[in-house]
Amino acid sequence: MIKTVLVGLVCGAVALTLGVLIGHFGITNNSSSAPSWINDIGKDVDENIVEKFLSEVDRLNIEENLRELTKVPHLATSEGDEQTVQFMLKRWQDPESGLDKAWREEYEVYLSFPDAKNPNKVTVVSSSDTVLYTLREKEKNYTKDQEDPDIVQPYAAYSPAGQPKGKLVYANQGKPSDYELLNRTVDLRGTIAITRYGGAGRGAKAINAAPYGVIGVLVYTDPLDINDGLMSDINETYPHSWYLPPSGVERGAFGSQYGDMLTPYLAAKEETYRIPFKNVTGVPPIPIQPIGFEDAYRLICELGGEGAPTEWKGAFNCTYNFGGPGFKPESTQNDVIKNSSNVMGVIRGSVEPDRYVIYGNHRDSWVHGAIDPSSGTSVMLELSRVLGKMVKEGKWRPRRSIIFGSWGAEEFGLIGSAEYTEQYFTMLSERTIAYINVDIAVFANATLRASAMPELHIEKLTNELIRLSVQTRILVGYLSGAGSDYAPFVHYLGIASMDLSYTYDRSKTNARIYPAYHTAYDTFHYASNFIDPGFFSHQAVARTAGNVLIRLADSLVLPLNCSDYAESLEDYLNKAVDLYQEKLSSRNISMGRSLLEFKSTFNLKNETPLKVRRINDQLMLLDRAFLNPLAFPDKYAYRHVIWASSSANVGTFPGLADAFAKADSSGQTGDWEKVHHHMSMLSQAIDGAAGMLENVI
Amino acid sequence: MIKTVLVGLVCGAVALTLGVLIGHFGITNNSSSAPSWINDIGKDVDENIVEKFLSEVDRLNIEENLRELTKVPHLATSEGDEQTVQFMLKRWQDPESGLDKAWREEYEVYLSFPDAKNPNKVTVVSSSDTVLYTLREKEKNYTKDQEDPDIVQPYAAYSPAGQPKGKLVYANQGKPSDYELLNRTVDLRGTIAITRYGGAGRGAKAINAAPYGVIGVLVYTDPLDINDGLMSDINETYPHSWYLPPSGVERGAFGSQYGDMLTPYLAAKEETYRIPFKNVTGVPPIPIQPIGFEDAYRLICELGGEGAPTEWKGAFNCTYNFGGPGFKPESTQNDVIKNSSNVMGVIRGSVEPDRYVIYGNHRDSWVHGAIDPSSGTSVMLELSRVLGKMVKEGKWRPRRSIIFGSWGAEEFGLIGSAEYTEQYFTMLSERTIAYINVDIAVFANATLRASAMPELHIEKLTNELIRLSVQTRILVGYLSGAGSDYAPFVHYLGIASMDLSYTYDRSKTNARIYPAYHTAYDTFHYASNFIDPGFFSHQAVARTAGNVLIRLADSLVLPLNCSDYAESLEDYLNKAVDLYQEKLSSRNISMGRSLLEFKSTFNLKNETPLKVRRINDQLMLLDRAFLNPLAFPDKYAYRHVIWASSSANVGTFPGLADAFAKADSSGQTGDWEKVHHHMSMLSQAIDGAAGMLENVI
Known part of the structure; x- marks a missing residue:
């Protein structure tokens, strides 16, 4: 079978x-009576062009791009997001850029935000509703960045509004097996579950809870999972290291599908039909709120009830018990349809303009987003600068077209890239050679990682890197899941795709991800001090991505x-x-x-x-x-x-x-x-x- | 919007x-130092080749093909069907044919046949079950053709077996509105409805009936709809004219989807998963049996009850009433999975072998199938003979590949072509320029009809025909519905398609279709005496189809x-x-x-x-x-x-x-x-x- x-x-x-x-084309090339196009049509990759590209990529430009992109928070569709749109357009539309065109593509997409005037609140209350303790509503300031009034309060996008009140219980990672185990000891009906990140998807922690009668969920990052157990902001955590401060909170989208939820398989244009929200699946059925481990520590260490199993235990220096006192989260956030933009840029192919090599990254962040996603955007801007310059100087034009995509609203579920693939489905299916994604360009500066479908496990790539002494260690793996904008290209369109980044040495840290991920501490200061001082790893990613891009665009026979x-x-x-x-x-x-x-x-x-x-x-x-x-x-x-x-x-x-x-x-x-x-x-x-x-x- | x-x-x-x-390619062509392929790569249609093709198509060859193809009945998967497979293979695999390859593609498909040893019966019975009258089980002999023991009894493929017994009622065309009207006067529960062909799809006549409690359906062809009212086989109907004899019965598939019913979207190979039959939709829920108008006359004219509306009236010289006596059809037919073959042939393209122009027709018939489908197959064989000869003689090779398809089991729901499109979905989607279908090549010899998607309304085609004085009248229309094997190419694959035939002068006849359609009278004798004596119309269709095929295969820029x-x-x-x-x-x-x-x-x-x-x-x-x-x-x-x-x-x-x-x-x-x-x-x-x-x- x-x-x-x-x-x-x-x-x-x-x-x-x-x-x-x-060889064949080479011969005809010497004949003056052969048609003039025959010179171009048989041309292969010019190694001198690759060399020139590699030598011109400048880490200091990447650093400046990052500084510019992270001046203000740029949450999808916010004023800061619009500033980054303008910045990209200015760069790519500049006649000196060498790009043939650049434009904005807009979609009206379904997003979810807290109400700034009426923020989400979590309080511990007595049985008579007296407030005993109020959890932080925002993260602690360490640099001026955290003072910005446009920082969005930590929240769970697509969580429903509500005011559940109930007994607090600890449910480990919120997996089905966790609730099942907990429910053997504690009647979960009417409780609020506190869970830690990891093990299950964000929204799944609430989706898994609801069948047991749980009415609200908190989620925090346990220091064990992100800080190798370190908890103090005196000298252990940021600004003293890359580790997450006690008040830091990972924001995120809590839906489980990708693309605009109300317009499945259709581009979300003004007049597009939208399904009723009640038909949307994969969103939390009960309110869920992310909190910092400073607050989680106070809550969990107060919990009574039976002791939780060893494997449920995090880094807090107290017993992790199953259940405790009265408790009240309050969520007032709203779902709205807002206008989100992709910014597109093109270098037209000389011989096969109807074959596309697409390079993309999202532009929106949760707060300043220095690493996620601006490290990738800074790399893309430097890469497009160098390629454009070679075009502008008349030294080069790719055989095939190169399309750059700066996607909007990725953080809410890969929305910009998904809408793009829905709108241009046939055109992209028929003409796209490959999609290269560089989202978080540098998670850490230990190892270059290329995750790709097998035909993109290009040997040339590895050889090139060794030759350049950029890095002798390279991880090559398959591309799976839907963690970034490659997903609609892989799963919906079936296009050979690659995701590139610099990443951890797993022998040196247990952090689930870089600790400032999705918090107010993911800033230029953090990136340039703790992730990639000197921007050498950023430069290596830019060189690698450009090398792949040039070979895909210029090779006579595709290097697949x-x-x-x-x-x-x-x-x-x-x-x-x-x-x-x-x-x-x-x-x-x-x-x-x-x-x-x-x-x-x-x-x-x-x-x-x-x-x-x-x-x-x-x-x-x-x-x-x-x-x-x-x-x-x-x-x-x-x-x-x-x-x-x-x-x-x-x-x-x-x-x-x-x-x-x-x-x-x-x-x-x-x-x-x-x-x-x-x-x-x-x-x-x-x-x-x-x-x-x-x-x- | x-x-x-x-x-x-x-x-x-x-x-x-x-x-x-x-012009451009022409110039380079004169240069001896240009690459050798440049001559071919810029070549356009050679009008001399078109002329040569048109002049070599021979109506007498088509006649001989038809004679050969219709020697025995060739119901899908029968011994006669296998003979036609062998005949096609022999012709196309002959080294002298000029085809590059020819082969058989087999599918195991879900079909439905009556049991020859225990045939379907329809009887009129008294209240004590005494048989008062038995309807004919097979058609009357006029030529030796009707004596063939392999002729399948008239039946409704995919009708369930059963022995319903009940009062007979007349339900016009079996449309929803017909049953609705009838049900106002007659309680339809437990009745058998007799309906005439037309107005609703075959299976729909039973599907529409079941909700009213009808337990069985008969369907016949009213002389008004097929014979312009003529009823006598003494001198009015075949063998004296093209009109349907009183005992003639239109067989047919009574399912409403196309393709093998048990393997939706999958090619029906041996190990392919098959859905349970209970999940199949669009088949008759109650037994249905087609009968001749000789029997229908006796039944309808005996009916009592209220008179039917004028527009329900056919050509019988009696009152059409709503309802009457006891009645018992008996159906024992079986559904089976059988091996059905497509026969494929290829002329490989010289410059763009990865671009396909596909030409096809089904091979299976209900009985001898001289018109449906062998007229089309005879045309295809002559067309492929002439094209292959030009290849064999070294005079020509198409720029793009030409694929010939002789589909199996079309009569059961376009099965062979549908399975082919399912099996080769991506390849055909990506490479096919157009599909040309010639099923019934000649319905009548009045007018050439080309039904096509708009981009195939090729002006050249019309001009060519006028120039050739083949026919100055040509009907060009859109291609709709799913009446033949173009359906999977149009609806499933989205390939530009054309259906070609010679057809009626509607000012001269009201016949729904040629009267011998799907009966035992659709023979070589019928075709050569009453449809196209001299085979001039067949020849015109072959010339037209070949002209379209050559232009699609050879034009430098596609004539779309x-x-x-x-x-x-x-x-x-x-x-x-x-x-x-x-x-x-x-x-x-x-x-x-x-x-x-x-x-x-x-x-x-x-x-x-x-x-x-x-x-x-x-x-x-x-x-x-x-x-x-x-x-x-x-x-x-x-x-x-x-x-x-x-x-x-x-x-x-x-x-x-x-x-x-x-x-x-x-x-x-x-x-x-x-x-x-x-x-x-x-x-x-x-x-x-x-x-x-x-x-x-």
């Missing part, structure tokens, strides 16, 4: 073809490595056979294994530009064949049968793994039928992808 | 570009006329504004009208082969942008928002028309929301299509 493919031969032949093509894809599929298949074959056979669901071997029959004589294009189209479209809009009926805009996220997380085909886990647990015939059905979709997709690489007729 | 496009300018520029391109598309959309828009704007405005659904005018900015200097390809891709992919898999949630595999079938049938956007009609009738808010939702999908699709024609960046 499941088939996989060995495409090594066809892939190997591409490199050989490349050599012959260059389909034999790596075949290997990945084989790994998945072997894993699936190991895990599932026995049980499936016993239910008469066959899992026959047929390895197709593709013969390379490229005729290497008389190559034409249309033959190169044909091979490139085969490579470009490979991932499109893995799409099936019906493969994940319960997951919005997930269509890629190989890279969809999976709860089973066992390193094989995600939909099969999830369907099998469900059937194996329920034992119901209908669920086993769904396994069979998904296997048929998977098999057809893999056959289809293999077919795209075979001889075209 | 709804936007339409004026693309006249961009389209006009294509012709101009073409001229310049030819996007300005006609723009006009069609404008007509639709104007109609929609007329019909709906007022009511929609009153419900705050805006229908703003923005006509986008595309500027042509083609740079006509320094054209390159990749620029030609770019323009061609824009044209090829135009229709793909109109697809939305969510636009018709209730219609299987309908995704094209412009050409889907519509019950409202008012000459505007089909989904909008149907949604509006439903909302206007129900008045429910949810239905008005669906109108708005569909308008947003429509608007996004039209914008997307317009975007595909704009400058690529």
Whole structure:
């Protein structure tokens, strides 16, 4: 049933073809009577251009970009966001920039904000409603940055407003198993649960709680998970180190789908039909509020009841118990439809303008967003400056078009990029070679990480980095989940994508993520002092991203490595056979294994530009064949049968793994039928992808 | 909200570009040092080749093909069907044929047949179950053809087996309104309804009946609708004329979706998951059986009860009353999964082998199927013979690949073509220029009819025909519905398609269709005596189809006329504004009208082969942008928002028309929301299509 493919031969032949093509075009190039375009049409990557790019990327420019971008908070659709729109437009529309055009794309999207005049409050009250203790409403000031009146109060976007009041209980990470365990000891009906970040998605902590009768949820970051246990702002945490101060709070979107929630599969334009909010799924059904660990410490250490299990324990120097006193969070936040902008810039391709290489990052932040996302935007601006300069000076123009996207409202669920893919669905599907995402450019300055679909695990990239001595250690992994704007390109459009960043040395810290993430401490001061002093890692990311971009835009034959894809599929298949074959056979669901071997029959004589294009189209479209809009009926805009996220997380085909886990647990015939059905979709997709690489007729 | 496009300018520029391109390539062609491929890459249609093709098409070959194809009945998956598979394979695999390859593609599909040993029976019985009268089980013999033991008994494919017994009532055409009217006078519970063909789909006559408690349905062809009222086989009907003999019965598939019912969106391979039959929708819930008008006459003229309305009356010389005596149809037919084959043939393209022009027809028939479908298959075989010969002689090879498809099991719901589009979805979507369908090549020999999407309303075609004096009258219309194998190409894949045939002079006959349609009288004798003596019309269809095929395969710039598309959309828009704007405005659904005018900015200097390809891709992919898999949630595999079938049938956007009609009738808010939702999908699709024609960046 499941088939996989060995495409090594066809892939190997591409490199050989490349050599012959260059030679062939090279000869005609010397003839004065050949058509004038023949010079350009057969051109490959010019290594001198790559060198020039690499040498011109300047870390000090990146530093200046970051300083400029982080002057004020720039929450999506705020005045500060508009300032960054203007800044990007000014840079890209400058006639000296070398970009061919730049413009703004607007969408009217569904967002969620607290009411600044009537902020969310959390208080501890006595049984007679006397306020015993009020939690902080904003973070403590350490630098002038935290004094800015435009800083948004810590909140959970898309949490419903409400005033639940109830007994407080500690529910660990808010996973289904946590509530289940807790509920054995404590009657959860009418309680407020305090949970820590990690283990479950943000909104899931409330979604998992509601079935037990929990009426409100708090979430905080335990020092164990972010600060390696450090708790003091006297000399342990920021501004003395990169660690999170006790009052710091991670904000976030608490919805679980991506894109504008009210306009699924449609660009959110003024007159677009919007589904009623009651039909939106994946949002918290009960109020949830994030708080700092300073307050969480006071709450948790006061809790009575039975002691929680060891693995629930964080870094507080007290017992973590299950339940305690009266308690009242109050949320007044509003949901509104607001105008959010993407800023787009283009360098038009010379030979194949109808083939796009897209490079993007979001622009909006929760507060000043120095790391998330302005580190990436600073890199993008420097990269586009250097490329544009080469165009402006007449030294270079890419073979294919390069599109830059500065997305809006990513923090609310990848909204800007998702709306863009919905609006330009066919055009992007048909013409896009690859999408490169650099969101948080530098999490930490230890290791360069490239997460990508297998065909983008470009060897050249690694070699280049070693040669440049930028970094000898590079992590190359698959791109999964929906953590940044690559998601709509991967899952909805099926476009080969890569996410690039500098990241941690995991042997040196247990921090879930860089500690100032989504707090008021993610500032230029923080970034330049504690994340990447000197901006060397930022520069390395810019160089790497630019190198990838130039090679994708200029290579005569696309540097997409389909034999790596075949290997990945084989790994998945072997894993699936190991895990599932026995049980499936016993239910008469066959899992026959047929390895197709593709013969390379490229005729290497008389190559034409249309033959190169044909091979490139085969490579470009490979991932499109893995799409099936019906493969994940319960997951919005997930269509890629190989890279969809999976709860089973066992390193094989995600939909099969999830369907099998469900059937194996329920034992119901209908669920086993769904396994069979998904296997048929998977098999057809893999056959289809293999077919795209075979001889075209 | 709804936007339409004026693309006249961009389209006009294509012709101009073409001229310049030819000139340009022409010049380089004279240079000996230019690359060798440059000669081919810039070549346009060679009019000498067109002429040669037209002159070599021979009507006598078509006649011989037809004679061979109709020797025995070739019901899908029968022994006779296999003989036609072998015949096609032999012709196309012959090394002398000039085709590059030909092969069989098999699917295991869900079909429905009567049990030959235990045939369906319809009897009139007394209240004590004494048989008073037994209806014919097969058609009367006039030629040896009707003696063939392999002729399938008249039946309704996908009707459930059963033995309903009840009072007979006459229900006109079995439309919802017919049962509604009848039910006012007669209690329909427990009755058998006799209906005539026309007005409602085959299966709909039973689907519409069931809610009233009707337990079985008969369907016959009234002489008024097929024979212009003539009833006698003494000298009025076949074998004396083309009219249907009294015992002739139209067989048919009574399902309403297309493709294999058990494997929606998946190719029906051996191990493919099959949905349980109970989940299949659109099939008759109660037994239904087709009968001849000889028997229908006896039944209807015996009916008592009130007289039926005038418009219910057919050609029988008796009163058509509502209801009468006891009655018992008995159906024992079985549903089975059987192996059905497509036969495929290919002429590989020389310059752009990865661009496909597909030409197809089904091969299976109900009985001998001389007209339906063998007239089309005979044309296809002659056309492929002449094209293959030119290839074999080294005189020609098409620029793009030509694929021939001889589809299986069309009569059961376009199964072979639908499975093919499901199996090769991405490949066909990405590479197919156009699909040309010739099913019934000649309905009658009065007028050539080309039904096509607007971009295939090729002016050249008409001019060519006039020049050839083949026919000065030509009907050009839109391609709608799902009457033949173009449906999966149009609705599921969004590929520009054309259906070609010779047809009636409507001023000369009222026949619903040619009278022997789906009966045992659709034989070579019938075709050669009464439909197209001399096979001149067959020859004209072969010439026309070949002309279209060569131009699509060889034109440097595709002869797809996007300005006609723009006009069609404008007509639709104007109609929609007329019909709906007022009511929609009153419900705050805006229908703003923005006509986008595309500027042509083609740079006509320094054209390159990749620029030609770019323009061609824009044209090829135009229709793909109109697809939305969510636009018709209730219609299987309908995704094209412009050409889907519509019950409202008012000459505007089909989904909008149907949604509006439903909302206007129900008045429910949810239905008005669906109108708005569909308008947003429509608007996004039209914008997307317009975007595909704009400058690529």
